[in-house]
Amino acid sequence: MNSKTEIANAALIEVGASVITDLDSDTTTQGDVVRRWYTHTRDAMLRHYTWNFALARQSLSQDVTGPDFEFTYSYSLPTNPYCLRALEMYNSTSEWKVEGRKLLTDDATVNLKYISRVSNPVEFDDLFTDAFVFKLAANIAIPIKRDNALAAKLLETAEFKLQTARTHDSQEGTFNVMRNNVLVGVRGGLNKPPSIPVSGVGTARND
Numbered sequence: 160m161n162s163k164t165e166i167a168n169a170a171l172i173e174v175g176a177s178v179i180t181d182l183d184s185d186t187t188t189q190g191d192v193v194r195r196w197y198t199h200t201r202d203a204m205l206r207h208y209t210w211n212f213a214l215a216r217q218s219l220s221q222d223v224t225g226p227d228f229e230f231t232y233s234y235s236l237p238t239n240p241y242c243l244r245a246l247e248m249y250n251s252t253s254e255w256k257v258e259g260r261k262l263l264t265d266d267a268t269v270n271l272k273y274i275s276r277v278s279n280p281v282e283f284d285d286l287f288t289d290a291f292v293f294k295l296a297a298n299i300a301i302p303i304k305r306d307n308a309l310a311a312k313l314l315e316t317a318e319f320k321l322q323t324a325r326t327h328d329s330q331e332g333t334f335n336v337m338r339n340n341v342l343v344g345v346r347g348g349l350n351k352p353p354s355i356p357v358s359g360v361g362t363a364r365n366d
Contacts, residue, residue, distance in 0.1 A: 200295045
């Protein structure tokens, strides 16, 4: 599926609704509903996991004014491509935190790896698209069909397809050495895994 409209129509078919001609301009009820849910569902799924096709890297420019306390420097998160979730400050062991659209840290330079907003469906992984169709269908099933059972069934299918997509995506590339060493240490009783903030963004700060 190489367009937003094709993905939207696949979702509409799953809920038993009529297809549309163009997602951006359709004026029907189903067109309005699927348009309202399309971007939200896509971005939520992109943010949900470290998809290889959505990974981006960027050296950030330091803000003129830093935070009032706790950290030394402030950096604006990337907008081109737009940062949906900050993952890692490359080659740094410093503590950091995301607040709003700012990354706070004591590092004077930041090379950020992050999940970007991928808006062109051509760039989607096919398995991601497959899961996206069913997640979108689950989100529009109630407003279009008023069918809770159908929405639940579509969501269950979406979760299964999402897990499949994540499994295959994780098999591409070299396993992270640092994570591997941590896991080995834990199994051997040598150390504990690093604490992770509840938000899953940034690293834990011990004050």
